Amino acid sequence: MAEVAMNKDFETLFQQLLAQPLGMKNSHFTPINTDGGHSPMLGGGLCTTLNDYIHFLDMIYHQGIYQGQQILSAATIKVMQADQVKGAIIPPDNYIAKALGQAHNGIYGLGEWRELVDQQTGEAYQISSPGWAGAYPWINKRDRVYGFFITHVVGSSAKEDGFSSFYGSPIISRTVSETISGH
Template sequence: MSVKTIKICRYCSTVLVFMLFFHLGYAQYNFKKTTQWLQSNAPTMGGRGAMVIFKDGKIIYEYAVNKLSRKQKFVSKVVAKKTGKDVDELTQNIEVDTKIPFASCSKWLSAALIMTFIDDGSLKLSDTVGTFLPQLTAAQKGNITIEQCLSHTTGINPGTLKESIKEIRATSTMNEVIAAIATLPMETAPGESFHYSNAGLQIAAAVIEKMSGTDFKTLFYQRIAKPCDMVQTDYGETPVPLAAGGVNSTAIDYIHFLAMILNNGSYNGKQVLSKNAVALMQRNYSAGKIIKGSPAEAGNWGYGFGEWIMDGTTGNNRSNEVSSPGLFGTFPWVNNKLGYAAIMVTFNLNNTNRHEKYSTLKQIVNDALKENK
């Protein structure tokens, strides 16, 4: 039997185990309204989507809807022709095990990876980035802290998202990326403002590479993906990983990560993150800051480390509901109060009323779980 065949068999076994748990758990809950919501909203979510809900150690719901319209198929063909991408890939059905770009959902994963270094004592949230990256010190940005990098409060004016991504993808080393970030202007002093962007997490990614002597992708595999059994998750094949938005994953893989977060950093008996690290990630660090840049789909949510604070929590309190939605519409979240994690995966650039849709879907799931209590 080949190595490739063995890997496929292992993955299939994992899916079958989760399917078994799914059938055992599904009957306990009435997710009819959840399914109806997915079906009715599919046309405005790019025509395709899949959802998984995890609670009490098992998957209790999974569903996929694929209703690409003729117009959406035609647009996909045009995009494929212009970009040189495979049209079949752009129009493929999205199932719970379909691997697609997750965009800003990456931030949650990257922040968790940084927090493993906080846990082992090799890094502190109060450490300044100039200690590790002298080019930022030379650009008067050396006093930015790791905490500020994780919470988008560096004070750096990052420019547009499109420009930022293009710049990172045009580089061949992490040093080149940091050199480019060093040239960006400051819009406030570090810690005074909140600006959702790629800059902070990319700086933090460079820091852990520098201090560990290991590349970011390998660190992610060793410290997050492997212990969480994320067999189809990676940061792509670009020379420099985009820490804030480069992840490709599946609903099944990402729910493993969310299960770890829900279980205070533990996954299948392995302590991936400390309980304290998870709690620190779920505080609101944007409260009281000058808001310089925030996506419309976030509404009035606050921000922790790599994740949005959805319930208005402030101060040092831990949030009950956290999320890290992506540019293409994927919406993962954890509800600590009701004890569940969920992810809705899709691929669609139209973000019209996305915040309202997220809030409605979340409430429908909450209601379904409350009814069973």
């Protein structure tokens, strides 16, 4: 839709609208070559560095502003972090339940998991976007901390002891939040 609306390919849009303004000099989307064309692999296809991705998290944390420049509107950030499923029935063994022991149905934002939610306001105060391969970017607005973990698990031995980097990463973020905030 973005390509049609802007009459530009996705990678060009990503570079012009996000990567360049955020100083993400080493970031691009992995292409999927279909009939000679360039279709980006949006789910899990971002090739980036830790420093580049921290710029992105910084912008999200600061309501769309990065180094004094409005990259995304605060309204866009609010929509991204809003409950996008509106009370849909979520299986009890979902990511939020397994990873954090939380029981709420508003787990999906746009491109973000709504991990921890204020029960009175319904607003997410911890968001993330974990990858199955061990990437875990997160923002905890309540404790005013954000970061990015990459865990690497080698071979099948990773599953023999039950460890999952996907489900284990939120434990690391909770430890960091508790350490920084003194909880």
